[in-house]
């Protein structure tokens with residue numbers, strides 16, 4: 001499984017620091033504490049890979065992990081971190097916005113959501129960035145281990161329906177758990193497909 005080759009490449013806090021816009025990359029977004037780092041770790045089987053993204057000072061950067069020289073995973077900053085000054089927030093908004101609008105290498109977006117609190121404002125905004133660009137998105141309803149199977153399926157069906165009505169068929173969704181590794185293979189298939197692995 002090629003995702004297991006992922007290793008830290010670089011961090012960018014503005015457009016000039018982005019690596020060359022070539023090859024394929026998949027971006028990961030999620031509200032802080034949703035379980036994005038744990039999901040990245042489970043997908044790459046690199047425990048602590050995404051810890052680097054949480055290093056103070058890096059929480060406001062795009063963190064690139066290289067899978068192959070032509071394939072990257074990009075950890076977008078978790079939303080809702082320690083109060084960010086207003087002007088920095090504006091800088092961020094602009095950076096993320098232009099990244100989504102102009103980045104050729106970007107092939108898809110993964111949005112990580114706590115299965116108990118899906119589709120919050122930020123999640124919807126990230127999904128619409130992708131969909132507006134014509135990019136596919138995939139939602140991980142993580143921490144599925146916190147719910148029984150019945151509740152998982154119920155939430156999955158509800159979220160599926162909401163996504164279809166808001167975004168048509170460009171957004172897919174699945175249950176996931178960084179803890180029990182439920183759904184890892186399914187997510188890897190989607191991401192690997194986008195990266196051309």
Ligand code: GDP
Pocket residue numbers: 030031032033034035036037038039078142143144145146176177178179180
């Ligand atoms: P991030 O801020 O989105 O990167 O979230 P983290 O991956 O750091 O996870 C936030 C908290 O949720 C941590 O205490 C994790 O141990 C916990 N967590 C993350 N994923 C799971 C999961 O799949 N199941 C359970 N039970 N807890 C999880």
